Amino acid sequence: MDFCQIELSGHIIDSLILPKAMDIIMDMGGDFKVLEFEIGKLKTDISYTKIEVSAKNSKRLNEIIGELSEIGASVSELKNANLVEIKQDKVAPEEFYSTTNHLTFVYVDNKWLEVENIEMDCMIVVEPQNKIAYCKPINYLVKGDKIVVGYDGIKTVPPERSRGKQGFFEFMNSEVSSEKPLMSTIDDIAKQIKEIKDNNGKILLVGGPAIAHTGSAPLVAQLIREGYIDVLFAGNALATHDIENALYGTSLGICTENGWAVSRGHRHHIKAINEINKHGSISSAVENGALKKGIMYECVKNNVPYVLAGSIRDDGPLPDVITDVIKAQDEMRKYAQSVDMVIMVATMLHSIATGNILPSRVKTICIDVNPATVTKLADRGTAQAKGIVTDVGAFLPLLYEKLLELK
Amino acid sequence: MDFCQIELSGHIIDSLILPKAMDIIMDMGGDFKVLEFEIGKLKTDISYTKIEVSAKNSKRLNEIIGELSEIGASVSELKNANLVEIKQDKVAPEEFYSTTNHLTFVYVDNKWLEVENIEMDCMIVVEPQNKIAYCKPINYLVKGDKIVVGYDGIKTVPPERSRGKQGFFEFMNSEVSSEKPLMSTIDDIAKQIKEIKDNNGKILLVGGPAIAHTGSAPLVAQLIREGYIDVLFAGNALATHDIENALYGTSLGICTENGWAVSRGHRHHIKAINEINKHGSISSAVENGALKKGIMYECVKNNVPYVLAGSIRDDGPLPDVITDVIKAQDEMRKYAQSVDMVIMVATMLHSIATGNILPSRVKTICIDVNPATVTKLADRGTAQAKGIVTDVGAFLPLLYEKLLELK
Amino acid sequence: MDFCQIELSGHIIDSLILPKAMDIIMDMGGDFKVLEFEIGKLKTDISYTKIEVSAKNSKRLNEIIGELSEIGASVSELKNANLVEIKQDKVAPEEFYSTTNHLTFVYVDNKWLEVENIEMDCMIVVEPQNKIAYCKPINYLVKGDKIVVGYDGIKTVPPERSRGKQGFFEFMNSEVSSEKPLMSTIDDIAKQIKEIKDNNGKILLVGGPAIAHTGSAPLVAQLIREGYIDVLFAGNALATHDIENALYGTSLGICTENGWAVSRGHRHHIKAINEINKHGSISSAVENGALKKGIMYECVKNNVPYVLAGSIRDDGPLPDVITDVIKAQDEMRKYAQSVDMVIMVATMLHSIATGNILPSRVKTICIDVNPATVTKLADRGTAQAKGIVTDVGAFLPLLYEKLLELK
């Protein structure tokens, strides 16, 4: 039998942190005694509790503490984090601490360090001499790195549910359904976008090829031209079909104006790649006057950076596509920490990939006609994502109209 | 071994009638010899073929002829249809002819009679003395009715694929996908609606409660007020939530303006029913000034007839709901034969029910976020239905805008 | 400004009742002060809290109290419920109390009465002289009924989350996903079924026609024969296609053995109805030896009652179908209160209809390949339903195997 005291503070009841903590302890076969409990008397007050957790042995106790630490509990008796040096590249000791996507602190030499570049499923590397700590994906570990093991000296701060201020991120619950008043949801998103842009915030668009197929590429191009989008993550498909549309008026050979199949249209996406190959890159094609409109054109013209990540279903791909997926991830990481909002449109692959590297503090909206995309995104840890089950071909025109109204 | 000659004429190749006929013969173990074949030399020409069909025995031959007759083949040697008198209410002889939803003729006393009120899965009742033939659902058969058995003297005329004239019903293939240029589809539908209304045609709207949940009830109300809708089929749910929305601004307790759950809102749909109960009917509530807007209000005000069919999941229901489903079907039948277009919005139950009683000549559009609704509709015989996989909450505003533009 | 004290007790933290209460108060613009708080020190202890709720006026306070009462809060100062006499059939006073599906008590003449036949969206009728209280759907109200208005003297008891005892209903969370270990889920369900049957509990099967289409009718027939099913709710479609399958080996004309379309198979469901019409009812057809196997056959042979509820998409229907949906609901109500478990298979319509009349205490499983069915069921108040997103054609054979293993 082993014991330990933990503390929880904040809006721990209405943010469900205390119930979750009790769940964890009991589900894992532990036991608890509430030692202190000060409930916030008023709704603005925070609550505080000290709980004694017990388990049959110290191994199990540690496991429980591990889980609790991820929802924001901290061990009362403050200990420095345990650091272990990596002996072999890419190989961590068994007990490595695996990060969440929440704001995280690590206690080193009796000081709390904020973990930089936080993203889920990584190790925490500490440089005690430099007083810094940061995330590293497992395959970037090199011999000599000092990483955190176990749960001592770790504190995470999940985003608190805000309240009282109306708006999209307040009212949307996790339910994924198409039976919602769509127009008011779009209204809220438009207001959020405007607020972020008014404050010089940054918005990342993650888009799939359905944007082009549904004929919405010109609208997204306009959003970029008007400064709503600060960075674009996509794949070869969106870029190719956008360029196909700009050059030949089709997407996958279907005319985006009238929905008819076009003669020999199935060659068009290869022709589009061929055209860009001629110039060596999308930006050269723009400079040479070969590409004159569309999403990619506007990105080039407006200095909006884009990351085109390769996938095994790519034709071509375009010369700008990063075919090594790990390099593509790293390129995406350059932007993920600094954006304020992510809008994911009709792409399960890129949405989950982006979700993987996003801190939980970033507002995340996922628009897809398939409820499963949103469900999977949340199941894989991007719990902050708000899902809107709707048709991209209808969502984008309606969003654009709302943004116009707000101007 | 038994033989028989059949004839096919029309655009039998590009309408796939000839290939289907060959399929049927071969799949059913028959054999064929092409006796005559005149292919339309030019694209405007029709083709003609006479084929000798053979099968191991006359039973099998009859089965083959039966299938062929449903795709428009007629037996060369013209015979009068076989009529058998019903001996017991609701009970037909084994070999009853079961109707399709295509234009159908029956040869009686050496004359072709058009079958009136054609709908699928019915019997053909003939009154030889009155020289009329019409459809009857099985449970309406009464002793003494003369119905058609077997396949002699039956001719069906499936709708031909038109061609060369651009428009929604020409280009949409049966594929059900959300990856289509939605705006051009909506454009085409709007043009079709305008064309039908310009020619004094009639449009039937079949709607589900998602119209109210997504906040689109005011738009549909406006479509009715402006004369686009001539008859409405719905259930208790759409009517109740539309009235709930008109009275309390909510649908299932969710504010349709801002998507928030409203205090005690889950009582609202019962309150709405309670309110109508007070007045005895929707129209009385309108007359008494208790109901002042919304879909049902506009129906009453603009003399647009509606059929509210009951379902076992109904609360209440409203006094206007026809709780006996067979009576509801009959009420629906009063309108089904005379409309030119049906727009089905977000209701699998009512869409399939309407499809069941529609002649195949009626243009049918089915809008649903769930591809399965459209697939099932077609699987159950309403093959003329064109499906649009999109979000109702987005589709209706966009359609309404297009209609405004066309005015 | 108005005040009121409420009390909560039980596992109010880990059952999320306290967090929900705080949510409600704050979301509705109220305020609270925690007056007393005794947290369960040990995991088996229950907690207790007394909270002072305040709001800007008594109307708003009442609304808040109303919401709180539905999650199990009771007003500290015990008052008798307010009873109002109905003046007009089917019409309730504005402030009627609308039931939840939770165990409910009403305080009348200083005594708690349990509300009988509890189901959601009903009124509570009290007969003070007889000391009974029971649910009535709105349209059953008759002049002179005394019903509860407002929230005084009402106490609801939502089912508590049990814990520590392994099993299906413990581990399944509300997430609806097809990415779950299906076999272990099936295992758990089989064990639950066995346990219920070992204790002479009753199981209700709610089934859609996909049972027949997927070729699973013989398996369900076997489950009935072996005593696993005590009552069946279905529609005309399941019964017709089951009988079609028993008589002709097809479902909607598709051979259920090999999946091939059968010649003239589209007549089969009408033929099946015709055959039953001949005998006047399903049970007569069984007695006369015309129907010799299948789900409906086994129901008749094993005295398993069935309710076949009509729907507007019905062909026929069979003589046993109750075409008036309100009568069908009442017939279903006869069984809904006394079953221990409901298994809903591939039918959104009948599942929601059944959910509407079920007390929340009844274990409810909903199996559907479409996640939306489960989502909608929960959205409409049947929150106890556990969803399994899987293919019926695969689920039933696997469940049957598990049940065999457990015998």
Next chain:
Amino acid sequence: MDFCQIELSGHIIDSLILPKAMDIIMDMGGDFKVLEFEIGKLKTDISYTKIEVSAKNSKRLNEIIGELSEIGASVSELKNANLVEIKQDKVAPEEFYSTTNHLTFVYVDNKWLEVENIEMDCMIVVEPQNKIAYCKPINYLVKGDKIVVGYDGIKTVPPERSRGKQGFFEFMNSEVSSEKPLMSTIDDIAKQIKEIKDNNGKILLVGGPAIAHTGSAPLVAQLIREGYIDVLFAGNALATHDIENALYGTSLGICTENGWAVSRGHRHHIKAINEINKHGSISSAVENGALKKGIMYECVKNNVPYVLAGSIRDDGPLPDVITDVIKAQDEMRKYAQSVDMVIMVATMLHSIATGNILPSRVKTICIDVNPATVTKLADRGTAQAKGIVTDVGAFLPLLYEKLLELK
């Protein structure tokens, strides 16, 4: 105005080739005259037709001929294919011929050459001196390659619909629905698998991580051990979760035996990667005794080659994953031409990627709970794919049982 004669022969009516040809000509604004027509008199006879196609100018005529050539029409007056030399790496002349996935011949120096390694969306490179022709993806073109432009001298042979021989690939039509008799479908697939294996044919499995999540990894491992699978295409996710399951009994931290979340389980997939990193590769881990069961283990033990293709959502990835997607495609190409059947299980990404490089002659089954996967696969050209909408977690156990029965 320009003219040209084309010929069609084979089962051109019931294989829909003639109707499609007429469609193409008319949809593209051309005209036709039927010059000769010999319809197969008996069902075993083939038909032949010679048609004069005309169009307003030679550009349009060529476009029409281009489309016709893809469905198997050949220009009557035989011309050699036009070859053009590539002037810049990766850049083709505008009029490049883009391949289909059908068996293709090219007429060079008055001889028909079969195009090797046929796959869709490629160029045809001809080496006239070596009398060979083969496919090249656009980005592999190098200066000096001679590729085919225009449509002269090209003949494609789409797979004919077989008939009369019962079996899965005969009866399944393109409709994607979960309302099918699943057991008979599984039966057919099992027989096809057995037949292929009895003839020493090769089967490719393309699998997604849902195989592991649903607890089916041990079954797939068994299929590999018993020789049913000859090559595996997957991603990092399937391999990682399979190894996670082998080492820790979980998939994404969920116990695959009982569906419970496991303490600190979200670390498990990283731990699994860590463990393999320690050994440097999956095969080393197997050799060193660290990995003792599961899909990947059986692949190593039974010399079943696997291609693990990277994706941007990968954690890690495992050292065996090919992170450059173009290299991964090439690795997949090594197997795609030589397999007889492909079974795609629960992965849209890998299924479409594999479909892209498969010749249309390869039997292809796609199993997914989401109908959209199958729809998209067909929309992107893999028209031979037969879809089964079912739950992987149920499908695999049932398929395995059927295979056992057939042994």
